[in-house]
Amino acid sequence: MPADATDLPRFAGDGVLIAGGARAILLQLAYPPVGRGVVDHSDFAGRPLDRLWATLAYAYAIVHGTENDRVRAVRMVNRAHSPVRGAARGDAPAYSAYDPELQLWVAATLYDTAVVVHEQLFGPLETEQADALYAAYAALGTRLQLPRGRWPADRAAFSDYWAGMLPRLSVDADVLAVSRELMFARSLPAPLGLAMPLARLVTAGLLPSSVRAAYRIHWTPRAERRFRRVLAMTGAVWPWLPRSLREWPQRRSLAQIRRG
Template identity: 50%
Template sequence: MSPRIDPVAEGVILAGAGRAILLQLARPEVGYGVARHSDFARNPMGRLNGTLMYVYAVMTGSDADREFAAAFVSRMHTPVHGPGDDEAPAYDARDPGLQLWVAATLYDTALLVYRRALGNPPTSIEDELYRRYAALGTALDVPSEAWPQDREAFSAYWRSASQSLHVDPAIRAQADELWRATAAPWWVRRLMPLNRFVTAGLLPPDVRDGFGLSWSPRRQRRFDRLWTVVAAVYPRLPAVVRTAPQRYYLGRLRALRRRAPGTG
């Protein structure tokens, strides 16, 4: 029997990265913080690399990995704040409520993609995923009691928090620039049409419409066929392939940690 793969290390979950990012941007206090303090739309790999190093360190790394990653992200968050004005709401990247939303988008997306590629997981794995994704927020400024107590409570939180989503022209422009990825490597730009298609199919319809991502019954059929192929092929890949992103990003983070002053 082949060894069990850590569910949070399944590389296919990365197919939902675009969905998670757009759901985060659709929360105005997050979207304007990103728009005014980041160039991720021009170069999405920078933000993606940083996010994935943090995700894998917190959920699959050592104590030293988690501490280093959390401290790094906290430093990056510190200058990201604004008082609000006629164009934007007040925002603060250290706000526990906003960090909770970001962690929630990562969990909700991971579970959605996991089900698409690997089928509905056993309750034990769903519970494990839920528990471990909580750490993405609680490793920063989210109090442990703020993460919904169980998956049923999370569903209620998700429905409520989703009512606060709003995509205005400035936020939509961020997404439009993201698809162009002008400062990203050529191979990232070549993959953007596929990424946009997958992201559109995974998004809730109202958020998809807000970002101007066209959809139709024909696109839905293509989307479903794509996931049928993924579900047939991905589970048959060797574990070393399915977990390659985790090893890569943990390796990158550990290399940074070794070079950091005061660490060994």
């Protein structure tokens, strides 16, 4: 069975949520201040696995780790964020990685992606499950510079926030180029590179249609059918995999945090 969301460490520790990793990143990049910061300061598109593991390490530490793990993870993120700031120029917005509004959006994409992946694979969450998950994901932002009062009060408020953010997303030429580097990831080892067509299909299928269009992704009825088949097969097989395998990314990420 899929993990119960009221048992948050088990739910959020399930590696199936990694299937939405690129979706969350593309949503983050489509918010212009975040996209500008990445374009100016990050080479993660050339090192996609490094970015993925850094994000996982932080999220797993906040949800699963000891308080010492959380402190280490917050220091790691704050160090990485320190130089990420820039003034407005032309049509490009000003940005700072310490900006609570940007941190709210990043945390929101991680929460929304976790829900979308789980519900696409295993069906809707029960109300109690969904409320427990929502409350816990607030810590991804509030452990940094996001004040607790800035995380929407409940899931209904989050839905309003999310609906208001989607029209504010856009993809310029620089962000589009970064997204192409990320989704084709030619720097990956050959075995992982072979999986990229499937990863692109799943990522595109999970994106909101407006964001998919902003990234110039051509989505056809045939692609939708293939996407649905992949979801059906994964949803049927995944719950039968050994728990040790499903939670391997969590163990690896916490070990990374503890090594500093």
